[in-house]
């Protein structure tokens with residue numbers, strides 16, 4: 001961390017204070033620096049900045065004080081040396097791959113990663129000679145078996161979307177390091193408030209800041225956190241040259257999001273657990289996927305590796321797509337949208353939206369059935385959320401009648 005004085009502070013203090021550099025105006029809240037470039041005192045200073053021999057701002061594609069404050073704050077929260085902010089979560093994943101890999105390299109990735117991540121690996125990186133083998137998130141042996149001499153990167157997301165499966169970060173990090181590979185973890189669903197992949201052995205954390213870091217569904221952004229050698233090396237260098245950068249305004253929104261992150265995450269977790277336990281008792285439901293339930297197959301692993309079980313759950317309703325759609329349409333408050341990590345709860349039918357572009361066989365293999373519904377639990381009163389889902393369940397009951 002660049003500010004040694006922060007090392008003694010706890011998570012909530014870092015979330016509010018880390019990375020702030022007050023200007024001569026004495027502002028209490030962090031300013032938004034909306035400037036494309038910076039002025040140098042002399043031609044010699046300009047030359048020193050451009051050559052890298054003198055630190056400081058050059059151009060906002062790769063140096064902006066508001067973006068830097070966000071980067072330093074998130075790095076402090078994840079326990080990483082360096083953070084690079086990006087234009088979106090997908091830009092964070094693409095920048096990680098393009099900053100670290102070259103033609104001929106190989107990736108081993110969890111089959112249960114975000115849909116566009118699968119498309120990035122299998123359709124786009126493949127065109128540049130980088131192949132990916134997809135394996136089950138929960139089958140740790142399969143990760144080791146998939147490694148080839150040219151494997152450079154292992155990539156996973158835990159908990160997974162939408163089935164909330166848990167990957168064993170420490171075990172997969174150990175495999176990665178034994179084979180000289182880097183492990184990157186998409187920490188979008190937990191955020192550092194609930195899970196610290198770097199402390200568990202991962203080398204890189206990627207984020208979609210769009211989700212819980214913003215927390216109110218306003219801006220699209222992403223970030224990459226890790227060691228100075230990895231993130232400050234090839235990854236920063238790719239960002240500086242190719243330019244998938246975060247805007248200062250979005251950085252400011254995410255900075256404010258970080259200040260309330262842990263409070264919000266704990267509220268999301270409490271409501272999600274309440275709803276998961278209630279849904280599990282309803283006769284129209286076949287299964288509820290939430291790592292906080294004792295019935296979850298990796299409940300013990302989740303309890304060990306996370307300090308909360310997260311704000312997202314999914315469940316399978318009896319009656320397939322017809323029942324799932326009837327349930328969704330009968331809710332009147334919860335928003336029908338595919339985003340998550342918002343203070344407003346959202347409800348989604350993964351098979352026909354977020355996972356609609358993958359083949360039916362791939363969907364079946366991933367366990368995304370026609371009756372599956374995902375709820376990203378927001379910050380409304382939990383009684384109102386339960387009543388809204390009850391409307392949905394009553395509509396399903398009427399279908400069967």
Ligand SMILES: *Cc1c(COP(=O)(O)O)cnc(C)c1O
Pocket residue numbers: 088089090091114157161186188189207208209210211220221222
């Ligand atoms: C949304 C999401 C992404 C992509 O983030 P964008 O900001 O939409 O580009 C990546 N990973 C996970 C787990 C996500 O939920």
